[in-house]
Amino acid sequence: MKLLNISYEKYKLDNGLEVILHQNKNLPMVAVNIWYKVGSAQEVKGKTGIAHLFEHMMFQGSENVAKEMHFRYIQEAGGTLNGSTSFDRTNYYEKGPSNFLEVALWLESDRMGYLLPALDQDKLDNQKDVVYNERLERYDNQPYGLAWELLITNLYDKSHPYSWSTIGFADDIKNYTLADVKNFFRTYYAPNNATLVIAGDFKRDKAVSFVEKYFADIKNAQIVVPLKISNGKLTQNKIIRHKDNVQLERIYLSWLSDKAYGKDDAALDILSDLLTGSKNSRLYKTLVFEKEIAQDVTAFQFSGKYGGHFTIVATVKPGKSIDEIKTKIFNIISDLIKNGISSKELEKSKTGIKSSFIFSLQNLDSLADHLNSYNFYLNEPNSFSYDLERYNKVEEEDIIHVTDKYLSNPYIELRVVPKDNES
Amino acid sequence: MKFDRSKKPSITSKLIFKMPSHDKFVLKNNLDVYFIKKDVLPIIKINIIIYAGSKFEQPGKKGISNLLTMCIDEGAGEFDSLQLSEQFDLLGVQFSVSGNNDTIQLTLQTLKENFGKALELIGKILISPHFDEKDFKREKRKILTSLKQLKDDPDYLASTSFKSLLFGKRNPYSFPFLGLEKDINSITNKEVVSYYQNYIFPNNSFIVIVGDISNKELRENLDKYVSSWKTGNFDAQFKSTDKSDEKVVYIVDKKDSVQTEIRTGHHAAKRNSKDYFPKHLLNTILGGQFSSRINLNLREKQGYTYGAGSSYNYFKDSAYFSVSTSVGIENSANALNEIFKELNKIRDGVTEEELKFAKSSIVRKFPLSFETNSQVTSNFIGKVIYDLPDDYFDSYINNINSVTIEDVNKAAQESIFPELATTVLVGDKEKLIPQLEGKDFGKVEVINNF
CATH class of the missing domain: 3.30.830.10 (Metalloenzyme, LuxS/M16 peptidase-like)
Known part of the structure; x- marks a missing residue:
């Protein structure tokens, strides 16, 4: 599809910084998006969460940018900004009117090259408090908020870097030292470990010269040795019960699956849609619509560079049986493996996926982030068509095959139950 | 190239931004249409806004407008609930119904090529929803369970209790759109249908369309699929008495x-x-x-x-x-x-x-x-x-x-x-x-x- 063919230019500075430019003149705005190839997967035991804490420190000012001024300069220029940390990478992004490009690049370059002189104990202590509160707000004080952590810590082998969550364990958050944080910067924050995307309405030559001006003098670092991952297998089912401040029970079933862009990844995505993506999807229709034994049901394929897992989550209706839901889920999976799916079901999923690809192009930040993501995982920023084609190529037999291949394996079963419920 | 890194680059160039212009017209059934053409991508967004939010609910019936939003797309025209949902899926259309204290909204995003078919489905939902008793009962059980679940959610608890305590029980804005458990228990399907009959009129609504379509094609489709939605009389009065603030x-x-x-x-x-x-x-x-x-x-x-x-x-x-x-x-x-x-x-x-x-x-x-x-x-x-x-x-x-x-x-x-x-x-x-x-x-x- 022509629409999904995104033109770009990619080059490298002498210090190793990779640059991707994409011109898009629809509106007078520009997006800047940097991926550092470091996420929580690079952390070590006892210091979990440091990649995410570090993301916070990147907003605390640098040698030429006083505390609080990073946000202020972007906002003054009419921009919006944020960052995020995942298992695989940390990204920083801002979007603003076209004339804010130089300010954005100046700020990004200053914290890429000159963060350490401005990093001190007060800033660290403050952001440790902030991140600790973030953990309370988004995990500990949320109903079912600890489920993700409980799942991945049990699902992945203890030596696998996805066996802890990006927010980090509470005790670890309290214990990072200034030296830890500085070392982390020296090891991972360097031009040769980053890719800069500029997307939107800008003059090409001007952008190239800004990038040269602000980034060329930043020193590269020793290349970090890539992680060696051994994907351990789950050898038997594991059942975990967790008591939480909730009214309704919830069951999570999780299997190790394929990694991002692995050969089964797209089929597993489609499988999740076939199971729970619509009213007519198999699990939703039976559990929620017809039997009304579940209040909701969701399935998803999570996949990253080093691994993935497929998960089904259902909330138990008051007075209904969690065991009945579990039995039904497994019956529906067996039926799918035995009898397959209809071509209409598959067609509906593919149509939905195609539409959402096109809908997603509206947003310049998300476009810029996609270019970086495709570049990171596939080494080709213009992979929208390739990506969509992965889904188009999936056939009915592929769905049966991946369901059998992964969902017949041992799994983690997590039951979150109300605190006062002793059942 | 040497330069002074400590100096923030200044922003000199002026930005030229042209506001998208909009077109307003009225269908023969008195539905106001606001149309903004945006053709960078072959997609179209449709929003229908109806002044039928929860502030119009009678005392003892808090939750009726939310039940209406939950039931209105459970079957319409020749399609039952599952069939209707499937029609949207076949088109790759994203469709949802939502509401708040003031309004109920039907929202849809579609590829340009499916605009007519998508609008036809929305027309059916507005004009001939089934309101089947069986669907109503299921949706009612669902919302009662949701309310139970929301008691766990500190953010929801804080926002709804704050609004309730600030506005006081005599102000319709004090009630959560989702309704009150004790009221919902007593709401019947008949009452939901009558809420629909009292408020869901084109002359109590407006439609906003943004996307890649010509004015002519838009008008033709609206005439075809929405103009038979019948005008009616409604009572838009509601009393809002603000409780006085106190510390x-x-x-x-x-x-x-x-x-x-x-x-x-x-x-x-x-x-x-x-x-x-x-x-x-x-x-x-x-x-x-x-x-x-x-x-x-x-x-x-x-x-x-x-x-x-x-x-x-x-x-x-x-x-x-x-x-x-x-x-x-x-x-x-x-x-x-x-x-x-x-x-x-x-x-x-x-x-x-x-x-x-x-x-x-x-x-x-x-x-x-x-x-x-x-x-x-x-x-x-x-x-x-x-x-x-x-x-x-x-x-x-x-x-x-x-x-x-x-x-x-x-x-x-x-x-x-x-x-x-x-x-x-x-x-x-x-x-x-x-x-x-x-x-x-x-x-x-x-x-x-x-």
Whole structure:
């Protein structure tokens, strides 16, 4: 599809910084998006969460940018900004009117090259408090908020870097030292470990010269040795019960699956849609619509560079049986493996996926982030068509095959139950 | 190339941004249509807004409008519930029905090529919904379970209890759109149908369409699929009696919480009041963005929270100001103390520098709020609902730029009242009560089961 063919230019500075430019003149705005190839997967035991804490420190000012001024300069220029940390990478992004490009690049370059002189104990202590509160707000004080952590810590082998969550364990958050944080910067924050995307309405030559001006003098670092991952297998089912401040029970079933862009990844995505993506999807229709034994049901394929897992989550209706839901889920999976799916079901999923690809192009930040993501995982920023084609190529037999291949394996079963419920 | 890194690059070039123009016309059934052409992508967004939100519900029937939104797409025309949903799936259309205190909205996003078929389905939903008893019963059980679940959600508890306590039981805006459990139990399918028959009319609605379609094609499709939706008579009256503000702290007890959700605030003037622009600048300085006073203090200085902010929140016929944050439970009183300090301090006035920063941020960011079809749609919906002037968007930047520091300081005096703030703390009362002793946040009342 022509629409999904995104033109770009990619080059490298002498210090190793990779640059991707994409011109898009629809509106007078520009997006800047940097991926550092470091996420929580690079952390070590006892210091979990440091990649995410570090993301916070990147907003605390640098040698030429006083505390609080990073946000202020972007906002003054009419921009919006944020960052995020995942298992695989940390990204920083801002979007603003076209004339804010130089300010954005100046700020990004200053914290890429000159963060350490401005990093001190007060800033660290403050952001440790902030991140600790973030953990309370988004995990500990949320109903079912600890489920993700409980799942991945049990699902992945203890030596696998996805066996802890990006927010980090509470005790670890309290214990990072200034030296830890500085070392982390020296090891991972360097031009040769980053890719800069500029997307939107800008003059090409001007952008190239800004990038040269602000980034060329930043020193590269020793290349970090890539992680060696051994994907351990789950050898038997594991059942975990967790008591939480909730009214309704919830069951999570999780299997190790394929990694991002692995050969089964797209089929597993489609499988999740076939199971729970619509009213007519198999699990939703039976559990929620017809039997009304579940209040909701969701399935998803999570996949990253080093691994993935497929998960089904259902909330138990008051007075209904969690065991009945579990039995039904497994019956529906067996039926799918035995009898397959209809071509209409598959067609509906593919149509939905195609539409959402096109809908997603509206947003310049998300476009810029996609270019970086495709570049990171596939080494080709213009992979929208390739990506969509992965889904188009999936056939009915592929769905049966991946369901059998992964969902017949041992799994983690997590039951979150109300605190006062002793059942 | 040597240069001075310590100098921030200046922004010199002016930006040229052309507001998307809109076309307004009326269908023969009196449905107002707002159309904004945007053809960078072959997609179209359709929003139908109906003035049938929960504020029109009778006492004892709180939850009926939400049940209507849940049931209206459970079968229509020749399709039953599952078939209708499948029709949308086959087109790759994203469709949803939602609502709030003022309105009910049907929202749809489609590829250009499926516009006609998508509109035809929306037409069926508006004109011939089934309201099957069986579907109603299922949806009713679903919402009753949702309400039970929401008792676990500290954010939802804080927002709904704050609104309820601020507005008082005599004001329809005080009730959550999702309704009250005891009322929902007694609502019948018949009553939902009669709510539909009383309010769901084209002359009580408007439609906003943004995307890649010609005016001609749009009109043809609207004529074909929506114009047979029948005009009717409705009673749009509702009584809104604002409870007077008073300084009280309500503790909504949630045992074993590790955080406290804080909301504090008071009533405010309506969206289309004259001092909107000074207030918008004032709030940008006080708590509207990351670099605002409240967040810099509570997050970046004290480390009490992941984030804190303030906002003026607008209904069609009422409004309120509120500060919200969530903090580690041991810092609840400390955080509240800092919030009140900031509210008192801003009444002493803002600085020229703060105002310049706020203006710059708002004015330069303006074009970004017209990027996606959803953003354009929601801007136009706001303009219609709040009855803003025709040239609202064209004069927006001028209106911001012409606000003086005196205007902002006057707004601070006239629209921030810490001495009349209603405060809600959702958290563990055993840990909260001792912290509040001897503090001047207002008299303390405990609510054990909201």
